[in-house]
Amino acid sequence: MKKYASLIATAGMLLSMGMPVVTFASQKLALSATVKPITNSMTSISGKATQGTTVKIYSNGSYKAKAKTKSNGKFKINLKAPLSTIGLYQLQISKVGFKPITKSFTVGPTDYSSQINPLKSQLADAQTQLVGVQNQIDSMQSSVQSLSSSSSLSALQSELKAVQSSLSSSTDPTANASYQQTITDLQNQINNYNSSMNAAGYKPIIYQVQYQDLEQQAVTLQQQINKLQDQIQKLQDLSVQ
Missing domain, CATH: 2.60.40.10 (Immunoglobulins)
Structure with missing residues (x-):
């Protein structure tokens, strides 16, 4: 206590003399x-x-x-x-x-919407194109199945012969007019069928090339769709990691 009292007294004396005092309290x-x-x-x-x-x-x-x-x-x-x-x-x-x-x-989380939204737009376009190509493929497959079956043409030809036979034995003017109209309709159907055969059935190489081209387009579009879906999913995953 005497030591601290002495220090305080000394400090007071120095202050009274106008001298600075340095304290060591950190x-x-x-x-x-x-x-x-x-x-x-x-x-x-x-x-x-x-x-x-x-x-x-x-x-x-x-x-x-x-x-x-x-x-x-x-x-x-x-x-x-x-x-x-x-x-x-x-x-x-x-x-x-x-x-x-x-x-x-x-x-x-990082906001990836500026990157995801354009990818979603590209994805929608690719999916729409794929649907269109698949519809063309389905239509060609249906045509091939129809052209490869001779039963349709045979049925039309048989029906035509039957109506022609009925017309030749009929003496009723009203019935004859009806038979004649039916014959005309059947002949038109047969002609249309033959035209389809000429357009596709009798040109198998061209038809096959077109079909294969559509199939390749479908494969390419599906690959694009898969890639876009992967990119979107990765960005969505990154936003929550």
Whole structure:
């Protein structure tokens, strides 16, 4: 007690003489730091802190990387890989003579809508084209099945002969007019059938080339659709990782 009383008395005397007194009581100064918003597609963390500080990043309690602030207080910590939206993250800011501080931060999802929406538009167009090509393929398959069957033509020809026979034995003018109209209709159907045969059945090579071309278009479009769907799914997955 006498020692402290003596020091106080000495300090008082020095002050009364106008001389400065240096105290040795240490005082920790306050640090400050701000962090820019972080998303799960970034490979660096930026912000601003007290000039001359060291900024370290911790993920779930484990040290990841660090950086020092520049003369303007800005810092940038480069990461080996983007951070996940799932995790506990902290920045530790320290400097000699200052009390260290810790700031927690979160990682938000990246908005990929500007990339996903054009892909969805391309996907819709490709799907529409594929439906059109598949309809053409179905139509050609139906035509082939019809042309490959002679029963339709035989039935028309048999019916025509029967009506012609009825007409030759009929003496009723009204019935004869009806028979004649039926004969005309059947002959038109037979002619149309033969025209179809000439257009496709009698040109199998051309028909086959057209059919194979449509099949290849369908395969190419399906590959495009699969690729677009994969790209969309990957971007959607990234937004929640």
